[in-house]
Amino acid sequence: MKKLHKFLAFAMTTLLIAGALSGCGSQGKSLQDIQKNGTMVVATSPDFPPFEYLEGGNVVGIEVDILEKVAEDLGVTLTIEQMDFDAVVPGVQVGKFDLGVSGITINEKREKNVDFSQPYFLASQAIVVMPDSPITCKADLECKSVSVQTGTTAEDYCMNNGYEVLAFTANNDALAALTSGKVDAWVVDNEVAVSLAAENGLNVLTEPMTTEPYAFAFPKESDSLIEAFNQSLSAMLANGTIEEIFDNYNAAYVSPQA
C-alpha cells in the first residue's frame, strides 16, 4: 500500500512537471485545432510590397495569394492581423498568432524560437540609393550610414558589418530616411527594393549584400499544421503556381533550391 502511494505521488509529480514544461513550450496549434476554429490567425507587417501591402484597406500581395491557396487546401479561412515587423516573430513565438507571414527570412536565431515551413523563395538584401549617389557598389558603402527596418535581417547584417545604422519600425520610414537625406543608402530585401524604388525614383544596386530564403513562421510544436501547410506549398512549388503568382506581381522568381 505504502509502495502504491509512493508510486502515485511520483506519477503525479511527473505529470505536473511535464504539464508545466509543455505549458511553456507548446504554443502552437495542431491541424485539428485550426480546422476546428475554421480559421488561421496570421501576423503580418503589410509594408512590404509585393509580398504584403495595403490596397484599399485590404492586405494583398504574393504571400497573401499563396496563403489563400493553402487555406483553401486546409479548408479554413484567414484572419489577418496587422502590426510592425518587429512584433511578428515574437508574437508567433508566444502563440498569439498561428503563423507569421512577412517575407520572413529563415535564420538560426529565429529557428531557436519558431518553426518554419519549407522555404519558397530566395531573396537577397539590396542597396538602394538616390539617383545621383556616388555609391555604385557594396564597397562604396563601407562605413557609410544606412537605414533599415527594425528587427530585420538587414538590421542584423548592417550592424554586424560596420555600417552606421538608423533603424525604423516602419519600412516606409526607412525609405523616407534615404529620400530626406538622413542616410547614404537604404538596405532592404531585393524585390521590395525594386518595387518601392520604382515608385520613388530611386536606384537599386545590382550587387546583393546577402542571400536569404523566405518561409512562413509558426509557434514551436505546430507539427501537424506545418506538415499540412508544407504539403500544400510543395504542390504549388512543383506545379508552377508559386512562379505564376510572382509573375502576376511582375516579381522575378528565384527558387530556394538555386
Ligand code: ARG
Ligand atoms: N526578410 C527580412 C527579415 O526576415 C525582412 C522582412 C520584413 N518584412 C516586412 N513585412 N516588413 O528580416
